[in-house]
Amino acid sequence: MFKHLFKLIWNKKKQNFLLITEMFVSFIVMFAVFTLMVYYYQNYRKPTGFDYNDVWVVNYNAPENIQTADSIRLFQETLTKMLSSMPQIQATSFTSVNVPFSMSTSNTEVSYGDTRHIRSNVYHGEPSYKDVLKFEMLQGRWFNDADDAAGKYVPVVINEKLKEDLFGNENAVGKIIKEEQFGDMPAANPYRVIGVANNMKDKSDYQAIEGGLYLKMDTGSMRWTGNILLKVKPGTDAAFEAKLFKSVSNAVGSTVEIEHLD
Secondary structure, X not given: OHHHHHHHHHHXXXXXXXXXXXXXXXXXXXXXXXXXXXXXXXXXXXXXXXXXXXXXXXXXXXXXXXXXXXXXXXXXXXXXXXXXXOOOEEEEEEEOOXXXXXXXXXXXXXXXXXXXXXXXXXXXXXXXXXXXHOOOEEEEOOOOHHHHHOOOOEXXXXXXXXXXXXXXXXXXXXXXXXXXOOOOOOOOOOEEEEEEEOOOOOOOOOOOOOOEEEEEOOHHHHOOXXXXXXXXXXXXXXXHHHHHHHHHHHHHOOOEEEEEOO
């Protein structure tokens, strides 16, 4: 029946030009929609890679008088001690602005050897960053305080996606990678890979996994940060959130915003 119908349409293709065009466009649209559905479903099926439940983000503006390295370190330590003293908070970490599920992105291009140049997201966090988000290390280790005296090479952790793009099936730990230089910007020190973390879908459940490069926060990056990740106990209520808001506002002297990753 359909074969006969299409044959009649084709024999009168001049008269049925608009109908044929409409059928063709409809096919293209349905094919595109079906392809996108399969693409997003495949992304959705992949594991999230970290635990965002009971994780809060505190956003603030750092005091203007915090400029020197010593004042930055003192401010960070004071705020960390205050937050850690609260029994509802299990772990804290200062972090760059591109926290999970935010609209913020920071990226760069890194290279290994002369042929592999890969664009990657860049994240900054403290040694406790891993304790807040509860992801896993597949190779090597996460940062510790001894990495502050790393010397010539900056210690870096990469995710599984970036590891595969740069090194394939090779062991990534100990490899030296470089950040690409753009324009007149000074070249960054080479990075030494100390660990490989599992992939994390920190953009959304439906977005494809992207390369990730993790750097330990120092006083230089701390100068520009205004974000703290908190792992709170399950069942922590709005009453504590109000107390937290007041405490942080008094400590930083600026507007504070608290968000829940879930």
